[in-house]
Amino acid sequence: MDILIKNGTVVNVDSSFKADVAVLSDKIVSVGRMAEGAAKASKVIDASGCLVLPGGIDPHVHMQIPTPAGPSSDDFLSGSRAALMGGTTTLFDFVTPAPGELLPAALTARQAEARAALTNIFLHVSPAIWRKTMPNEMAECVEKFHTRSFKCYLAYLDTIGLLPEALEKVMREAARLNATVLVHCEEGKEVARLREKYAESNLPVATAHYLSRPPQLEAQAVDTAIQLARKTGCKLYIVHVSAAESLALIAKAQAAGQKVVAETCPQYLLLDEQKYHQPFSEAAPYIISPPLRKAEHQQALWKALADGTIQTIGSDHCPFLLQQKMAGKDDLRKIPNGAGGVEHRLLLLYTYGVLTGKITINRFVELTSTNAARIFGLFPNKGILAPGADADIVVWNPEKASIISRHTHHQHCDSNIYEGMQTKGAADYVVLGGRVVVEANKEKTTPSPL
Ligand code: MN
Ligand code: MN
Numbered sequence: 001m002d003i004l005i006k007n008g009t010v011v012n013v014d015s016s017f018k019a020d021v022a023v024l025s026d027k028i029v030s031v032g033r034m035a036e037g038a039a040k041a042s043k044v045i046d047a048s049g050c051l052v053l054p055g056g057i058d059p060h061v062h063m064q065i066p067t068p069a070g071p072s073s074d075d076f077l078s079g080s081r082a083a084l085m086g087g088t089t090t091l092f093d094f095v096t097p098a099p100g101e102l103l104p105a106a107l108t109a110r111q112a113e114a115r116a117a118l119t120n121i122f123l124h125v126s127p128a129i130w131r132k133t134m135p136n137e138m139a140e141c142v143e144k145f146h147t148r149s150f151k152c153y154l155a156y157l158d159t160i161g162l163l164p165e166a167l168e169k170v171m172r173e174a175a176r177l178n179a180t181v182l183v184h185c186e187e188g189k190e191v192a193r194l195r196e197k198y199a200e201s202n203l204p205v206a207t208a209h210y211l212s213r214p215p216q217l218e219a220q221a222v223d224t225a226i227q228l229a230r231k232t233g234c235k236l237y238i239v240h241v242s243a244a245e246s247l248a249l250i251a252k253a254q255a256a257g258q259k260v261v262a263e264t265c266p267q268y269l270l271l272d273e274q275k276y277h278q279p280f281s282e283a284a285p286y287i288i289s290p291p292l293r294k295a296e297h298q299q300a301l302w303k304a305l306a307d308g309t310i311q312t313i314g315s316d317h318c319p320f321l322l323q324q325k326m327a328g329k330d331d332l333r334k335i336p337n338g339a340g341g342v343e344h345r346l347l348l349l350y351t352y353g354v355l356t357g358k359i360t361i362n363r364f365v366e367l368t369s370t371n372a373a374r375i376f377g378l379f380p381n382k383g384i385l386a387p388g389a390d391a392d393i394v395v396w397n398p399e400k401a402s403i404i405s406r407h408t409h410h411q412h413c414d415s416n417i418y419e420g421m422q423t424k425g426a427a428d429y430v431v432l433g434g435r436v437v438v439e440a441n442k443e444k445t446t447p448s449p450l
Contacts, residue, residue, distance in 0.1 A: 001029060001041045002434060005395060008047025010385050012054070013366045021052055023391040026434035030387055043436060045429050047395045053365055054385050055089030055392030055432065056346050057372040060239055060263060060314030062338065063093055064113065069327040069336040072318045074412045079317060080117040082343040082410035084437055087427035089392040090120040090382060091342070092372070094151055096160060097128055103137035107145055119432065120392070122376065124151040124182055128159075130166035135173045142177045148377045149237070150174050154221040155186035155213075155289065163188070164224050171234035180235040180375065185221035185246065186213055186290060199333050206276040206283035209332045210291045215243035218290050222246040226253045226260060235259045237375065240316050242268040242290045244300035251309045261375055263312040264301050266341055266348040267292065267417060275417075284325035285415040288316070289337045302358050311371040313349055317342035319413035340411040344404055344418055350396070350425040395429035400441070402426065410443075 003023035010019040010031055020034040022041065063079040064071040074082065076093075083091055093114060097106035103125055114121045125147050127134050141147035152170055153161045162170065167183070174181045191213055198208035222238060226249060229236035238250065241262045253260045267288065272295040275286040286292055304310040318338025328335020341348075346368050353359045359367070373383025381390045401424050402408075406416040430438035437444055 003043045003045065003391070003431060003436065004034070004041035005045045005047050005052055005393065006034070008050045008052035008395060010052045011361050011365050012384055012386070013362055013370045016361060021385060021393060023393070023431065023434050026391055028385060028387055028389045028391050028393070031385055045395060045436075049397070049399065050428060051361065051396040051398060052385065053087070053394040053396050054369045054383050055394055055430070056087045057090040057369045057378070057382060058083060058088045058315050058317070058342055058345060059092045059312055059372040059376065060265075060316050061091050061093050061342050062316070062318040063117075065094070065096070065318060067336045069320065069324040069334070072336070072338060073321050073324065074317065074319055074340065074342070076114050076116040076121070077118065078410070078412040079342055080119040080121070081443065083119050084430050084432065085410045085427065085443060086343040087346045087394040087396065087430060088119065088342060089394070089430065089432045090122070090378070091117065092122045092124055092376065095123050095125040097126065102133070103127060104140045104144065107141055107147070118437065123147070124149045126151045126153070126160060127170050128162070130162065130169050134170070138170075138173050139177060142179055147179065149180045149182055151182040151184070153184040154224065155184055155188045155191050157188040157192055161188045164228060167225070168228045168232060171228050171232040175232050175234040180237050181229070182237040182239050183221075183225040184239055185218055185225055187217040187220040187224070190217050195333060199331060205280055205328060205330070205332045205335065206287060209287050209335070210273050210276045212332065213289060213291050215245050215293055215297065218243045219245035219249060222249050226250070226258065229260065230258055236261070238262045239314065240265050240268065240290060241301070241310065242293050242297065244297050247300055247304045247309055251304070254309065261311045261371075262304070262309060263314045264305070264310050265314055265316045266345055267339065269298055269301050270348060270352055271417060272298065280329050281322065284322060284328075284335065285339055285417050287325065287328070287335050287337055288339050302353075305353070305367060306359055306363070311367070312375065313345060313367045315341035315345045319411055321414050339417045340413045341417070343409055343411050344423070346427070347423045347425055348418065348421075351423040355424060391431050391434040393431040394427050397426045397428040398424065400424065400426035400428070
């Protein structure tokens with residue numbers, strides 16, 4: 001065999017057990033105790049004292065997304081390197097067509113960019129407008145490109161957002177194609193109105209941003225998306241849930257048997273709106289949509305992670321340099337929204353979720369890998385350590401302590417919203433498709449310097 005990972009504790013959704021993991025070519029061939037001398041591997045990794053996890057799957061990242069302030073600062077290469085360093089081996093990015101561009105053409109162009117990624121990469125496709133050719137465009141994505149998911153926005157009505165009537169049409173087609181629809185839920189018209197109102201106010205920009213996107217508008221859009229998904233029979237995935245009000249609606253729909261899954265992000269679990277009430281240059285990295293909420297929402301989100309209301313953790317990785325953020329220093333409408341986090345998703349959830357006892361290690365695997373694999377059709381090739389599965393494997397050292405910093409992260413960004421946070425755990429080894437790509441917490445590949 002090619003790789004033998006010895007003496008670790010294998011963690012899957014339903015069990016944790018001492019086992020050796022053997023890899024041949026790009027697949028796992030056995031998970032269990034190896035007889036002494038039975039295994040002759042060309043590469044042996046000693047995982048004593050470590051957890052052996054299925055590679056992380058981040059269902060929500062935006063590499064080099066175009067904005068008026070320039071592209072998000074991680075391209076597919078730098079962003080995927082950062083992902084690997086943090087134990088994430090599969091990314092889902094997005095296809096956002098330019099006005100008038102057909103979906104299959106936009107998908108082809110984005111695939112060409114995404115080829116630079118060092119990780120596995122998949123794309124959600126955004127029907128950013130409704131037009132009569134859209135059913136055919138969506139069908140072509142599914143049939144020719146194996147797209148399984150479409151992404152719509154109820155906010156951003158001036159650019160890529162859809163009104164509920166249009167979302168309903170997309171959902172109807174998606175249901176026909178058995179695809180999932182991801183929705184960014186913030187009530188678009190009201191957010192637009194509040195943004196204009198606060199842009200005219202004398203409030204500091206970061207505070208104005210926060211006030212222009214209140215939690216009730218998220219919940220209102222969640223309600224709309226749930227109702228339309230029920231009406232059309234569409235599988236619904238609600239991205240970056242940040243508000244307690246939204247969780248109540250989601251739990252109710254799930255209890256009624258509707259196929260609604262929800263994602264949240266580490267930033268909503270760990271950071272709060274206090275970050276906005278400081279000088280612009282300090283607050284700017286935290287300007288994201290939805291905004292950080294009051295601290296009490298965090299408790300509801302952690303509870304929803306533990307009880308199953310929320311099924312996935314995405315990073316919504318979308319970093320911008322401070323210079324790019326400065327475009328909005330006098331006008332909240334001009335600031336590129338987003339922050340980085342692809343590298344620290346596992347680390348933060350491990351430190352602040354598993355080690356605090358809020359979630360089990362098995363639930364951690366489910367939230368960071370298995371559920372995304374299940375939802376987007378990759379399971380059981382991914383999201384599990386078992387014979388026959390893809391050899392995407394993380395050897396997680398639970399003892400390594402570190403402090404997150406922009407000076408040491410691999411993300412291409414001059415700020416880090418988790419700056420100074422103490423963490424425990426590290427991806428000591430990462431195997432991607434049967435190749436060791438991170439070794440002793442150092443990258444083995446030699447991509448171009450940042
Ligand atoms: Mn969004
Ligand atoms: Mn996003």
